[in-house]
Amino acid sequence: xxxxxxxxxxxxxxxxxxxxxxxxxxxxxxxxxxxxxxxxxxxxxxxxxxxxxxxxxxxxxxxxxxxxxxxxxxxxxxxxxxxxxxxxxxxxxxxxxxxxxxxxxxxxxxxxxxxxxxxxxxxxxxxxxxxxxxxxxxxxxxxxxxxxxxxxxxxxxxxxxxxxxxxxxxxxxxxxxxxxxxxxxxxxxxxxxxxxxxxxxxxxxxxxxxxxxxxxxxxxxxxxxxxxxxxxxxxxxxxxxxxxxxxxxxxxxxxxxxxxxxxxxxxxxxxxxxxxxxxxxxxxxxxxxxxxxxxxxxxxxxxxxxxxxxxxxxxxxxxxxxxxxxxxxxxxxxxxxxxxxxxxxxxxxxxxxxxxxxxxxxxxxxxxxxxxxxxxxxxxxxxxxxxxxxxxxxxxxxxxxxxxxxxxxxxxxxxxxxxxxxxxxxxxxxxxxxxxxxxxxxxxxxxxxxxxxxxxxxxxxxxxxxxxxxxxxxxxxx
Numbered sequence: 001x002x003x004x005x006x007x008x009x010x011x012x013x014x015x016x017x018x019x020x021x022x023x024x025x026x027x028x029x030x031x032x033x034x035x036x037x038x039x040x041x042x043x044x045x046x047x048x049x050x051x052x053x054x055x056x057x058x059x060x061x062x063x064x065x066x067x068x069x070x071x072x073x074x075x076x077x078x079x080x081x082x083x084x085x086x087x088x089x090x091x092x093x094x095x096x097x098x099x100x101x102x103x104x105x106x107x108x109x110x111x112x113x114x115x116x117x118x119x120x121x122x123x124x125x126x127x128x129x130x131x132x133x134x135x136x137x138x139x140x141x142x143x144x145x146x147x148x149x150x151x152x153x154x155x156x157x158x159x160x161x162x163x164x165x166x167x168x169x170x171x172x173x174x175x176x177x178x179x180x181x182x183x184x185x186x187x188x189x190x191x192x193x194x195x196x197x198x199x200x201x202x203x204x205x206x207x208x209x210x211x212x213x214x215x216x217x218x219x220x221x222x223x224x225x226x227x228x229x230x231x232x233x234x235x236x237x238x239x240x241x242x243x244x245x246x247x248x249x250x251x252x253x254x255x256x257x258x259x260x261x262x263x264x265x266x267x268x269x270x271x272x273x274x275x276x277x278x279x280x281x282x283x284x285x286x287x288x289x290x291x292x293x294x295x296x297x298x299x300x301x302x303x304x305x306x307x308x309x310x311x312x313x314x315x316x317x318x319x320x321x322x323x324x325x326x327x328x329x330x331x332x333x334x335x336x337x338x339x340x341x342x343x344x345x346x347x348x349x350x351x352x353x354x355x356x357x358x359x360x361x362x363x364x365x366x367x368x369x370x371x372x373x374x375x376x377x378x379x380x381x382x383x384x385x386x387x388x389x390x391x392x393x394x395x396x397x398x399x400x401x402x403x404x405x406x407x408x409x410x411x412x413x414x415x416x417x418x419x420x421x422x423x424x425x426x427x428x429x430x431x432x433x434x435x436x437x438x439x440x441x442x443x444x445x446x447x448x449x450x451x452x453x454x455x456x457x458x459x460x461x462x463x464x465x466x467x468x469x470x471x472x473x474x475x476x477x478x
Contacts, residue, residue, distance in 0.1 A: 036468055038451065045389055065285055087295035090298035091106060109256065110254065113278075115142075115219060121277035122217070131163070132172070138196075143161070172196075172201070174204040187214055195384050197321075198333050216241075217239060221243070241274070242259040249339055253297065317338065342382055351379060364451060366384065367384055368384075
């Protein structure tokens with residue numbers, strides 16, 4: 001609290017957000033309302049805990065701490081050192097790792113910076129790497145490029161060659177990867193994906209890496225919570241480096257982790273190389289408030305209840321996949337082993353962009369996504385769905401079946417709107433959905449009402465929904 005001696009120029013430091021900046025407060029309130037009245041199905045999102053939010057919004061944001069514990073460039077870091085050491089300890093415990101065999105850097109700002117720091121540690125400029133191709137479910141940071149442009153730092157600074165899924169089974173083509181690696185001779189093989197609904201054969205990948213003298217790195221950003229809960233195969237048994245985000249199935253704040261092997265033929269100086277790559281090579285001072293939030297989330301991951309949560313996430317995803325298939329829809333790989341479902345809309349003559357747009361109007365948040373065989377990631381033929389966030393709102397199998405029915409109605413509505421639009425242009429499609437008084441707009445309103453009524457039955461972590469009111473700027477919809 002400000003005192004009677006606080007000068008006017010400092011009084012702003014003690015006033016609440018609603019008083020100082022009602023505009024930003026209103027935007028936060030609108031986003032809270034959107035999350036409460038909608039269904040979050042983006043596979044790369046989740047809902048973190050109240051405790052994690054409190055840590056992330058703490059006074060730790062004030063402290064600057066370049067460097068590592070007990071080796072900082074600034075003073076006053078004794079408690080920051082304590083925090084970072086605790087976070088490292090909890091990260092290893094969450095994944096059941098022996099600290100004599102594994103270490104971890106908890107400073108990366110995100111999964112993308114964690115990945116580039118890992119590449120910087122392992123490779124020299126223009127060294128060769130192999131990662132799963134983007135149209136087959138891979139990630140931008142695994143070496144993505146097009147015929148005309150190197151799209152990300154992983155392809156700009158290194159030579160990359162994508163491996164693929166088998167066009168028949170739509171599973172990773174491990175034999176094809178093995179043959180490609182024999183020719184390409186990569187220094188690094190990356191496994192992991194952003195839109196692959198199946199588990200990984202890390203042993204097969206390790207065998208190929210060993211034959212070619214390559215490092216093996218797993219990016220488990222999407223599945224790390226499921227790996228920690230021991231519901232999926234364990235990459236730590238085979239890999240030299242494992243990276244992850246902390247906000248997806250791990251259910252923490254938005255940050256990244258880099259795990260590095262301490263023993264083994266490829267582990268010489270790996271700890272120093274990773275730490276130097278994070279700072280000073282790729283980023284500046286760590287976000288201590290976020291590290292605190294990561295530590296809190298990792299404590300929760302280590303509890304028995306988290307294993308139950310992880311199993312429910314997978315069960316919900318498999319229920320969603322089965323419900324969609326019962327309606328005759330095509331899913332890539334025909335199902336899922338993890339938290340996500342990749343829905344191929346091409347047999348319906350729809351694009352992912354159109355269904356994403358309709359679902360936005362309905363309060364169902366999804367994302368358009370390439371499916372195997374797509375010519376361009378800009379006009380993808382599918383959508384990606386995930387069940388982590390809905391599971392965090394207490395939903396189970398029978399509730400997921402209701403969500404699947406909303407998705408079925410959304411796709412049927414999309415087919416109707418596409419016919420009403422009279423063209424394949426997205427702008428005409430949106431016009432058909434939003435023109436007041438049109439048959440399409442009426443159907444959108446009806447389905448939006450049903451979605452909002454259902455969504456508001458569920459709690460929202462981090463928000464007291466009993467006192468939640470529709471904020472200014474959001475018109476009453478019904």
